[in-house]
Amino acid sequence: MAGVLVLGEALEGAAAASTLEAIAAGRALGGPVAAAIIGDGAKSAAQDAIAHGADSAFVCEGGLGPEAAAAFAEQTAAASAPRVVLGAKALLDGSVMARAAYRLGAGLLQDCASVALDADGRLTATRPVYGGNAMAAFRASGSPAAASLRARAYEALERDDSRAGSIVPIEVDAAAHTRLRVVERVRRPQEGVRLEDARVVVGGGRGLGGPEAFAQLEELARLLRGAVGASRAACDAGWVPPSYQIGLTGRTVAPDLYLAVGISGASQHMAGCSGARDIVAINKDAGANIFKEARFGVVGDWRQVLPAFVDQLHELLSDR
Amino acid sequence: MKIAVLAKQVIDPETPLSAFKIDSDAKRVVTPPNLPPVINGFDEQAVEAALRVKEAQADVFIAVITAGASFAPDVVKKPLAMGADQLVLIEDPAFDANPNPLFAVDVLAAAIRRLGGVELVIAGRQASDWDNAQVPVGVAEALGWPIATVCQRVEARDGKVVVERVTPDGHEVVEAPLPTVVTVSNELGNARYPNMRGIMAAKRVEPTRWSLDDLGVQPREPAFELTDLRLPETAKLTEFIEGEDDADAGRKLAAAMREANLL
Ligand SMILES: Cc1cc2nc3c(=O)[nH]c(=O)nc-3n(C[C@H](O)[C@H](O)[C@H](O)COP(=O)(O)OP(=O)(O)OC[C@H]3O[C@@H](n4cnc5c(N)ncnc54)[C@H](O)[C@@H]3O)c2cc1C
Numbered sequence: 001m002a003g004v005l006v007l008g009e010a011l012e013g014a015a016a017a018s019t020l021e022a023i024a025a026g027r028a029l030g031g032p033v034a035a036a037i038i039g040d041g042a043k044s045a046a047q048d049a050i051a052h053g054a055d056s057a058f059v060c061e062g063g064l065g066p067e068a069a070a071a072f073a074e075q076t077a078a079a080s081a082p083r084v085v086l087g088a089k090a091l092l093d094g095s096v097m098a099r100a101a102y103r104l105g106a107g108l109l110q111d112c113a114s115v116a117l118d119a120d121g122r123l124t125a126t127r128p129v130y131g132g133n134a135m136a137a138f139r140a141s142g143s144p145a146a147a148s149l150r151a152r153a154y155e156a157l158e159r160d161d162s163r164a165g166s167i168v169p170i171e172v173d174a175a176a177h178t179r180l181r182v183v184e185r186v187r188r189p190q191e192g193v194r195l196e197d198a199r200v201v202v203g204g205g206r207g208l209g210g211p212e213a214f215a216q217l218e219e220l221a222r223l224l225r226g227a228v229g230a231s232r233a234a235c236d237a238g239w240v241p242p243s244y245q246i247g248l249t250g251r252t253v254a255p256d257l258y259l260a261v262g263i264s265g266a267s268q269h270m271a272g273c274s275g276a277r278d279i280v281a282i283n284k285d286a287g288a289n290i291f292k293e294a295r296f297g298v299v300g301d302w303r304q305v306l307p308a309f310v311d312q313l314h315e316l317l318s319d320r
Numbered sequence: 321m322k323i324a325v326l327a328k329q330v331i332d333p334e335t336p337l338s339a340f341k342i343d344s345d346a347k348r349v350v351t352p353p354n355l356p357p358v359i360n361g362f363d364e365q366a367v368e369a370a371l372r373v374k375e376a377q378a379d380v381f382i383a384v385i386t387a388g389a390s391f392a393p394d395v396v397k398k399p400l401a402m403g404a405d406q407l408v409l410i411e412d413p414a415f416d417a418n419p420n421p422l423f424a425v426d427v428l429a430a431a432i433r434r435l436g437g438v439e440l441v442i443a444g445r446q447a448s449d450w451d452n453a454q455v456p457v458g459v460a461e462a463l464g465w466p467i468a469t470v471c472q473r474v475e476a477r478d479g480k481v482v483v484e485r486v487t488p489d490g491h492e493v494v495e496a497p498l499p500t501v502v503t504v505s506n507e508l509g510n511a512r513y514p515n516m517r518g519i520m521a522a523k524r525v526e527p528t529r530w531s532l533d534d535l536g537v538q539p540r541e542p543a544f545e546l547t548d549l550r551l552p553e554t555a556k557l558t559e560f561i562e563g564e565d566d567a568d569a570g571r572k573l574a575a576a577m578r579e580a581n582l583l
Contacts, residue, residue, distance in 0.1 A: 067466070090488075093469060093470075093485065093487075094453075094469060094470065095457055095467065095469045098453065098454040098457035098458065099457055099461060099467075101454070102422075102425075102454075102457060102458045102461040102462075103461065106543070107421075107422065107542070107543020107544050108421070108452075108454055108543075109452075109544060110451070110452050110453050110454060111451065111453075124547070125544075128451070128552065129449070129450050129451055129549075130331070130333070130340070130349060130448070130449055130450075130451070131333050131448055131451065132552065133335075133337070133340050133551070133552075134340075134342055134349065134549055134550065134551060134552065135548075135549070135550055135551070135552045136546060136548065136549050137546070137547045137548035137549075138544040138545065138546055138547060139544065139545050139547050140543065140544050140545075141541060141542065141543055141544065141545060142543065145543065145544070179466040179496055179497060179500075180466055180468055180494050180495070180496050181494065181495045181496070182492050182493070182494050183482075183493045183494065183495055184492065184493040185487075185490070185492045185493075186490040186491050186492065186493075187487075187489050187490040188489055188490045190489060224583070232506060235506075235507075236506055236510075242472070242486060242507045243488060243489050243490065248451065249445065249446070249505065249506070251488065256582075257577075257582050257583075267337075267552075268333070268448075278580075278582050279556075280573070280577060280582070281558075282570075282573075286560075289337060291558045291560075292554045292556065292558075293554055293556050294556065294558045295556060295558065295559065295580075295582075296558065296559050296560075296561055296573060296576055296577060296580075296582075297558045297559070297560050297561065298560070298561050298562075298566075298569045298570065298573050299560060299562075299569075300566035300569050300570075301566050304565065304566035304567045304570065305566045305567065305569055305570035305573070306570060307567070307570070308566075308567035308568070308569075308570035308571045309570035309571065309573055309574050311571070312570065312571040312574035312575065313574050313583070316574055316575070316578050316583065317583065
């Protein structure tokens with residue numbers, strides 16, 4: 001059965017949203033889709049995968065690392081002989097797609113915006129390159145071919161619990177495959193809404209001039225029940241933690257509203273927020289790139305614009 | 321200890337959009353005139369990471385490997401000026417075709433083997449031209465070594481490497497036995513600027529030049545053919561909100577957003 005193999009993960013017993021997106025992409029290729037799910041609660045996550053469009057699933061239980069995940073990918077590919085291998089770019093630690101593709105001898109395109117099959121059944125894909133300054137289209141010369149997908153490039157299919165499919169457990173000799181040892185995990189406590197889940201994101205950039213200004217953005221975000229993110233320049237300056245970074249090498253957000261303050265809108269930043277329904281920008285430079293993608297803009301100094309904007313919001317939203 | 325750093329020459333990613341041009345027929349980015357190429361930013365940070373390891377212990381030798389179709393001599397020498405000990409250049413037109421990560425892996429893995437005695441490979445997390453984030457992983461797989469990706473701190477001692485990997489909500493401390501491959505991210509901190517002494521010293525270092533024949537590597541067909549390359553479309557027309565002054569514009573922005581149901 002030469003179909004699509006989707007590499008996916010279980011997060012606390014449920015299929016990761018990005019895994020369901022990859023399954024939707026696999027179905028768009030015509031399927032059949034076998035989902036290979038690794039992680040804690042992989043078995044129940046496999047039920048999610050099938051309900052959301054997979055035809056069958058392989059499961060590997062346990063919180064295993066990227067090396068074991070690559071071995072799992074190899075074993076499931078041997079069992080399913082896929083023509084196409086798909087998965088989220090950020091699968092596990094973000095290295096699994098590259099590890100798996102190399103082992104399968106498959107070419108890999110990372111961070112794809114779309115995938116399709118041409119008339120001869122060869123995988124084609126589009127992806128941003130040069131930091132988003134250009135869009136490229138590719139066609140696979142051979143098979144299997146692999147593509148990793150950018151977050152939110154595809155929408156998960158509706159859940160349908162009447163769907164059924166086989167779920168095959170796979171044993172991976174994790175010890176034999178694991179050389180990386182995680183000694184410590186340091187997690188920053190997350191206040192409020194996760195960036196990826198927020199319907200409103202307020203982003204701050206180098207134009208804010210220092211860490212203090214982010215307090216104003218936090219206030220604004222609270223008012224709009226949203227979350228605060230930042231450009232790489234603001235993170236690199238140490239004004240906010242790296243986990244705030246939105247963009248090509250940061251987080252991908254697709255809120256209803258992205259409000260960018262003091263951000264120039266470099267293509268590498270836009271790569272992480274251009275999926276927003278509406279972008280609104282405050283920037284003192286009328287020529288800033290952010291205005292190419294904004295619906296509303298104010299050309300001005302945020303120090304004057306923002307406090308007045310927030311005051312007016314308080315008034316407008318007092319009925320909420 | 322011998323460290324190999326993988327460093328790629330790329331078009332300056334800070335090229336102003338007005339100077340970023342594409343030849344759609346040739347399906348390639350037009351090298352912007354008057355704008356010199358640079359060493360990929362994450363790769364400069366890989367050099368920085370190697371120099372920090374060298375500063376923390378005795379007897380560290382840093383060899384930088386740069387492979388590509390053609391080089392700007394002053395640009396590719398920057399890692400030497402920063403303090404690296406050796407520069408290996410692999411210049412071959414075969415690099416000029418489609419992006420071909422598997423070929424790059426063949427070449428770089430062969431060069432690391434040929435250097436001999438390399439215990440740690442450090443590379444940037446991705447190159448800012450094709451953003452493909454897979455060559456270092458391929459190199460690790462080809463050599464049969466472990467790899468820890470997207471690190472903000474790299475220490476090597478007692479036969480192992482200890483790194484801090486950046487995670488979406490913090491970081492994790494990971495250990496791996498040497499030899500190993502590590503990729504670094506911007507969270508590592510800025511790469512140092514070469515000082516005058518470094519620049520003078522780099523002038524005196526003759527790069528080591530290896531050909532594909534020296535490495536015993538054949539060009540290989542890319543796994544994907546580039547079928548189209550174009551500038552992205554941006555269709556949004558910004559409605560600029562003006563006021564008597566900036567504060568007034570801020571108030572009017574809130575009103576306009578409310579009107580348009582954005583709030
Ligand atoms: C490979 C690669 C990956 C990258 N990944 C990312 C990424 O994931 N995320 C990311 O964000 N960047 C990324 N970058 C960096 C990116 O290219 C830009 O350098 C960065 O986004 C710039 O951040 P900025 O807009 O805050 O700063 P700047 O570009 O310096 O812009 C600051 C803006 O603030 C405005 N401003 C200044 N003062 C005021 C004021 N008083 N009031 C109003 N406006 C003001 C200025 O007009 C300017 O437009 C990456 C770069 C590379 C090469």
